[in-house]
């Protein structure tokens with residue numbers, strides 16, 4: 001197949017492209033902002049695979065993703081499937097304009113481009129957190145005017161509606177991963193965002209306070225202890241996405257989620273140990289206490305991530321179970337040891353980005 005991808009220089013994209021190239025008949029056409037970064041990615045593959053990676057410079061915030069007329073003409077009629085992964089993955093409330101430019105307008109431009117290129121199949125990578133403030137995630141579209149925790153979620157819900165509005169032009173399917181973490185076998189993760197942003201912020205706070213030698217006090221982090229943290233290893237997500245051309249049904253939505261997620265208190269314990277942050281204490285969201293200035297700073301640093309520690313969400317994934325049925329991809333069973341290993345690897349080797 002000839003497969004066009006956006007977001008291939010990102011955390012998930014790097015893994016997906018590796019999977020897709022394992023099929024020797026696949027050629028991948030990647031739309032990237034930064035050609036040098038893409039060339040470094042291409043150089044990381046074997047020579048034969050490198051020859052099947054075609055780099056196109058562009059930007060999804062621009063119509064036609066900034067491709068030249070010649071490029072568009074050359075690609076027309078050639079592409080069998082598009083994977084649209086590129087997005088701004090940030091939860092800050094004040095980034096609304098940037099989030100909508102990248103996630104909503106970006107998706108609109110890629111859909112328009114795909115229709116122009118006469119693409120047959122379109123796979124959109126959304127997020128399980130389109131569920132917003134609801135407590136049960138279903139594999140259906142949510143109302144575009146629902147209640148969201150941040151503009152990231154809203155931009156993704158509205159983009160899903162856009163994607164489905166193209167269903168008369170091509171086959172469209174939507175994939176919704178939960179919080180993507182490192183590889184289930186190696187722990188490797190090329191990400192600074194979501195869980196890794198959270199751990200990094202805790203690491204920075206720990207380092208700041210550790211300068212004060214001999215101080216014996218705890219710092220309280222407010223979280224719903226029995227809420228759940230829905231983590232999914234990046235290889236599980238990429239494996240499911242790779243099945244799409246053969247197995248995905250048009251107009252279907254697939255949750256890539258953990259059916260048995262750990263409780264926040266368990267995950268925070270693992271993170272605390274991995275960061276060697278003995279003075280971190282978790283207190284319940286509903287408790288009565290007054291945080292001091294430093295604790296307010298700590299909780300402020302991780303404020304944007306806290307909606308994901310707030311409740312016990314569940315996600316249906318019946319469509320995904322059907323999709324992986326009869327394939328080599330097993331339904332996710334994320335064991336405690338695997339989570340420990342992924343978190344530890346994230347702290348040890350995230351390119352030195354998580355500073356202990």
Ligand SMILES: NC(=O)c1ccc[n+]([C@@H]2O[C@H](COP(=O)([O-])OP(=O)(O)OC[C@H]3O[C@@H](n4cnc5c(N)ncnc54)[C@H](OP(=O)(O)O)[C@@H]3O)[C@@H](O)[C@H]2O)c1
Pocket residue numbers: 006007008009010011012013031032033034037058059060061084085086087088089102106125126127128176177178179180181190191193194195
């Ligand atoms: N990470 C998670 O926990 C998670 C969870 C659920 C869903 N998702 C979804 O999964 C997808 C991939 O996420 P990720 O974690 O791999 O994100 P990531 O590491 O931040 O990568 C984002 C990718 O999008 C590209 N991109 C951003 N803006 C662009 C633009 N204007 N034009 C062209 N390319 C642009 C980036 O290019 P550069 O390399 O140039 O920056 C990068 O390749 C996203 O759609 C995200 O919403 C992620």
